[in-house]
Amino acid sequence: xxxIKVGEKTYYIKNNTNIGIYKVxxxxxxxxxxxNDKDAGKKVLKIVxxxxxxxxxxxxxxxxxxxxxxxxxxxxRTSCIVLANKIEKCFTEYPVLEPxxxxxxxxxxxxxxxxxMAKESNVVDIEGNLPDGLEFFDLKGHSxxxxxxxxxxxxYFLADSLVSEQTIKKYHLFFLYDVKEYITTLEFLSTLxxxxxxxSHCDTTDNITHLIDINREKITEICSVICDICNKEKTxxxxxxxxxxxxNLIMDANQYVLVGSTLKAYLSYLYNEDRLTYNIKDNKMTWxxx
Numbered sequence: 433x434x435x436i437k438v439g440e441k442t443y444y445i446k447n448n449t450n451i452g453i454y455k456v457x458x459x460x461x462x463x464x465x466x467x468n469d470k471d472a473g474k475k476v477l478k479i480v481x482x483x484x485x486x487x488x489x490x491x492x493x494x495x496x497x498x499x500x501x502x503x504x505x506x507x508x509r510t511s512c513i514v515l516a517n518k519i520e521k522c523f524t525e526y527p528v529l530e531p532x533x534x535x536x537x538x539x540x541x542x543x544x545x546x547x548x549m550a551k552e553s554n555v556v557d558i559e560g561n562l563p564d565g566l567e568f569f570d571l572k573g574h575s576x577x578x579x580x581x582x583x584x585x586x587x588y589f590l591a592d593s594l595v596s597e598q599t600i601k602k603y604h605l606f607f608l609y610d611v612k613e614y615i616t617t618l619e620f621l622s623t624l625x626x627x628x629x630x631x632s633h634c635d636t637t638d639n640i641t642h643l644i645d646i647n648r649e650k651i652t653e654i655c656s657v658i659c660d661i662c663n664k665e666k667t668x669x670x671x672x673x674x675x676x677x678x679x680n681l682i683m684d685a686n687q688y689v690l691v692g693s694t695l696k697a698y699l700s701y702l703y704n705e706d707r708l709t710y711n712i713k714d715n716k717m718t719w720x721x722x
Contacts (some may be wrong), residue, residue, distance in 0.1 A: 433475050435483070435704035438628055438636070439585025441565060449498045449632050451476060452491075452581065452589045458562045460488035464581050464589050466502030466633065468578065469546050473502025477509060491558065491566075492516040493591035494578035495523035495530065497550040515558040517568065519576035541687045551706045573614025574607065586627040591610035591682065593617050594643045596634040600650050604679040608694050611701035618648050655707070658698055662708055665718035671695060 434446045435453075443453040444464075449472075451618040452464025458633065461480060466473050466704040480487055487510045492500050493518065503514055503524065516524045523529045531539035531548045543549075558568055558579065565584035572578060595606045608614050622644050629640050637643070661674045672692055676683055699719060702708040710719050 433472075433479060435479050439583060439587050442583045442585040442587045443628055444636070445476060445479060445590075447472070450589075450636075452583075452630065452632055453485075454481070454563075454566060454581075454583050455485070456488060456565065459486055459529070462489040462491060462563060462566065463487060463506070464491045465493055465499040465591075466506055468489055468498040468501040470502060470505040470551070470658045473505040476541040477506060478545060487512045489513040489515060489563070490553075490604055491568075491581060492520060492524050492555070493571075493580065493589070493632070494575040495520045495550075496525070496575060497530065497546060497548055498523050499526075499551045499570045500553065503553035504650070507553050508515045514555045514560070515561055516555045517558045517577040517579045520578065521557060522554045524550075525552055531689070532544075533694045542687065543623070543689060545686075547686055548689075569620075571611075571617050571620075573607055573610050573612075573617045576721065582626070588624060590621070590629055590630045590631040590640075592632050593621060594631045594634060594640060595647055595650075596631075597643070597646055599633065600646055603681065603693050604674065605648065605654060605681075605694055606650075607690050608697050611655075611697050612704070615648070615651060616647055618651075619642050634707060654698060655702060656703060657700070658695075659707060659721050662721050665711065665720045667716060668692075668696070668699070668719055671699075671717070 433509055434447055435443055437443050441455040445451040450469050451467055454462045467525050487506055490503055507514055527549045531543040535543055567582045568579040571580045571591055574592045578591050628636055628638055631638050658662050661671055672695055708719055711715055
C-alpha cells in the first residue's frame, strides 16, 4: 500500500481497492472504503498512524466485501463512524445479505467467504452526515445504491462505476446489479469535469472518456452476445454455459454466482427493453429473442 497526496486535503492509498483519505482538520481523517479484509484494515490504520492522524469516519461507497472488509477492525479500534447509503447501509450492517442475494437463498457455506461476505459494522446514513468538504453522488448499477465522493480539491472517487481496460479484456463480464442504471451512470460520468478521478480498481486519471467508452461498448457487446445465444430457446443454465465458453471463463462457486447474477441482470434488462422474452413449458423457463 502506498499513500499518495492528490490535493490539499485529499490522499489515496494505492491498493487492489484504492482507498481514499480526506483530512477534515490537522488530526482527523475520513476514509473512503477500507479494503478487502482485516489485514487491509490494519495496514490502513498503520499508514494513518504514521502520519499522526486519527480515523474520524469511514465512508463506504457500497457494500461489496472488497470495499468494506476493513470496516470492522477499523471501527473496533477507533470507534469511528461508518457511513453508507440506503440499501448499502443494510448490507454493510448485515453482510450475509450479499451471498444470499447472489445465490438467491441461504448461501452455500462455500459462498460465506471474505471474498463475498465481510464482517458487519455499525452504520449511519450518509445523508446529512458527511463532513464539510465532501459531497456524495449516486452511481447506481454496479450495486443498489453505490455512491461516489467528490472532495473540496475537485477529486472524484468513483467506486466501481468504471472497470479497467485490462479487466474488461480478461474477464469481459463485470458484476452488475442493474444494467439500465449502470448505463445511466455512464452517461452521468460523461458530464463530470473534475481535476482528478480515482476509480476503485483503475489507475487515477484526469480523463475518464476512454474508460466510459470501453465500459459502454462492452455492455453493448454482452447484450448482442446474449441475444445471439438466445436465437434458439435456451434455459438460464444453457445461456450461462454459453457465455462462459464464449469468453473462456473458468467456473467456480464464486464465479457461478457473480457471473450468474450479472447474467440475470442482463436478461432482465433485455426483457424490459423488449428484446428478449421467456416461455415456461414443461416446468422449464427458456429465453428467446423477440
